[in-house]
Amino acid sequence: MKRLHLVGLLAVAALVAACGSSGGGAPSYSGKTIKLGAILSLTGAGGVYGPSSSEGMKLAVKQINGSGGVNGATIDLAVEDDQSDKNISSQKAQTFIQQNQVLALLGPTLSNSALTVHPLAETLKTPILAVSTTGIHIVPDCKFPETTPCAYVFRDSLGEETAIPTNIKAYADEAHPKTGVLLVAQDDKFSKDGGTIVQANTDKNGIQLLKTIPFNKGDADLTPYVTQAVQLKPDVIFITSLGQIPAQIMTAARKQGWQGQFLGGNGFNTAAVSKQAAANGKGARSGSAWYLGNTFPSNADFVSAYKAEYSKDPDQFAAQGYTAIKILADSARRANLTFGASAIAGDRDKLRTAMESVNLPSTPLGPFQFTSTHDVKQTVWIIQMDGVGGFTLVKEVKAS
């Protein structure tokens, strides 16, 4: 009897080991297709970020499909352009969910669109993974002011709620600035959120916020606002805004003779901004979810694969897009999907559950897990502009 048990146990162990090496004891999905839909801003103002996300995603899909797929299933990723328009964004989301019957969605690029698309995905019970939105009320309260957490909304793009405070604290611990002024674009959700977060984090770091100067993105000339800020002679100028505005502010401030420290959020993190600010932005700091030269080996692989595919360096959005596909693939693998036309609702739920327990040790963002609120738990990279269109690493702050 004992021997039979032992043989049985060994057999099971062997079976588990065999399945374990191919990843998880899941049934084979061979011959099936996993449909994913990405809604990104390829044109319009969000077109700065969308294409990078798309490229990162497509690279991941190519790699996965080329090495056996997800338990044998191929990933079919469709990317649609929402033209940075929230109505088009939600229309295409609905088409993806109800007509194309995708398993999960990715995107949208802009926070303004996410406010419409995420609640829609939640209502239609489809998992959606945000890849570039970093504002507040993305997760878990996508239907803010309702506080019930949205079960189907996730994000892998490090929120400003984490990045900005980490950045401010790191600088405060180092240089002990006493005063600061905040310049915030008030007609844009991303920028406004950033401003709110800055305001909540100055006192606790010993910085007195002398003034908050709101402006509109559409203002022709930001120099009056910069002048107001510079005249107060602060140690730090906080800038929360997107596009060309951070660089314009930095240039104007330096021209007016201000020598202090610029601290910002995600708006600083692209090569375009660093290039535009040039020497005037040198030393400007921000917290980033990703950094080209970060020390994770999986990142080096990602960077070289990306360069081989697209002949240029990846950026944060490409890294987050790539990781998003990895997350979805891994979750699909473990979710025990049924496939079949009438099974889509059940499969989406299974995917959702599997996503909550995702635990990837090696992504370009480092080891990746979701927090209990479907937010990102990862290292924050404090970076600063190098004055010639790039960034250097200041500090690595591990997830607590």
Place this chain on the structure above:
Amino acid sequence: MDQQIVNAIFIGSIYALFAVGYTLVFGVLDILNLAHSAVFMLGAAVTYTLVVSYGQSFWVACVGGILVSALMGLVIEHVCLRPLRRRQAPPISALISTIGLALVILAAVEQGKAGSFFAWLWKDGANAVAFPPSTIPNPTWHVGDLTLEASKVAIIPIAIALMLLLGYVIRYTQVGRGLRAVAENPRAARLMGVDVDRIISLTLVISSALGGLAGILFGVALGGISPYMGRDQVEVRGLAIIVLGGMGSVAGAVVGGYLLALIELLALISLGSSARGGVAFAALFLVLILRPQGLFGTRLRERI
């Protein structure tokens, strides 16, 4: 405070230059050329590309940018306006065709990325860029506690010189007489032997060249060269300015430009930055109600 006034004068000069082009077309054609802000952007974008991608000197690039803008004026006339005039189309249709052209120009620049079809025109996609400091001569002087940049200061004499030149042309030359004749009454002008089509083409060329130049100056002084710079910065302000100054009046556009800059500055100081945008429009609204012909406009034109 003084620095603010200096800022306002600089930006007012750019507004004025842009608005003159706008008002010229309205004066001669009774049409709002909504592609004007796209030409503003194109002038800056082309100049930038010539400097950065084709390695030209700034002055050569400037000439190139202005030429391209002037050429755009011809495109606007031949593609958007003349076909409609030929068929006696209602004037409002010209609004839509110029809107369509603006959309095409903006989209073409927005899609200009390394490796794309439009890379020869623009390489930075939807991003905003500024001229690399080494490429433009721009010394900065400090007078008292004012910061004066050469590029911004230079705008004032350039703008004024151009206004004077334009005023001279309109008043004292044959071409100018033709312009005024067509502005007054195109049919009568034709009967008097004026080549109306040619005058209209010339109007568009001058207007677009001025618009493109305004864009170049804006890019030099304030940076922020992007596909959206026309739409975001000057498109609606241009309307406000020509209303303030009187539609069809060149002098009005100049005065209106500085006036708007000062109004925005006053709003910024008294009401804080958040109300600044709204105030300009409130002012516009009031002007239209109280004195619709603006400062220098003489008669009210109606156009539907």
Place this chain on the structure above:
Amino acid sequence: MDFFISLFSDPVGFYASHTLLIGQIGINGIVATSMFLVLYSGQLSLAAPGFMAIGAYVSVLMGLHWHTPGALNMLVAALLAGVVGFLVGLPVLRLRGVFLAIATIGFIEALRLGVILNLPITGEGLGLSNPKADPLGGVNFILPSFIVIVFVIWRLTKGRLGNAWAAIRQDELAALSQGIHVARYKMIAFVISALMAGYAGALEAHLTFNVDPGEGNFGVTRAVQILTFAVLGGSGFVLGPVVGALIITLLPYIFDAAGPYINIVSGIFLIAVIIFRPQGIVGRGGLAIIRPSWWPRRARVSAPTPG
């Protein structure tokens, strides 16, 4: 293109899975009709986005703070938009042509930048979240409203009001001399169009989960888009702007194959349509095609009638 295939092969399924798109077409149709009315009465008003903003914010705020039922919110919001329309109309309707257009632009931007973005209750730059939005069912309410509205406006144009408006549009002074109370009829058209636009704004807020004060929603960009509906479709007949709205709302789908060049294609399309049919797609007048001078001419009867 499989978008259109599914439309014809499975209309019911298409309807159920495209409620947002169809709803948006209905909303744009209502706003286009609002634009039709002002253009029909000879007024180039671009104020619709402002009234849409009022409709959207008021209906959502009522739902959030007073928990009143959705239909009531929309009605009140539309009425309020009408009242504001009356107040704005008083000073503004003396202006004509492009001056009226610019004044209305002044109104909508002053409202957006000056008021909405500075009033804490509107959520300012963040916009307002509408958790009670109904993306799936909203369309069932929108489409009947749309049909009713278009019908009502059509009937109005056939009656005494319509005749007065047409007379005013043709020649305001002549209408005045015929004893038509021009100011009153213009105001009636302006206020009704404000009611419609306000209602459309409330419907839109009911369909999406967020009211966003950005330029593309309640600013000049939207005003230009609505104008394009009307001019593209033709402002002589009530269905004209509706057709324009339909086409423009569907442009991202029609030209989907253009990929990132969609806006270039859309712009060229716009220019081409307006040049080949300057009176609009549904406009009166023959099909006036440009022929180069060397093109052989056929005898053709066509009399393009102005206006």
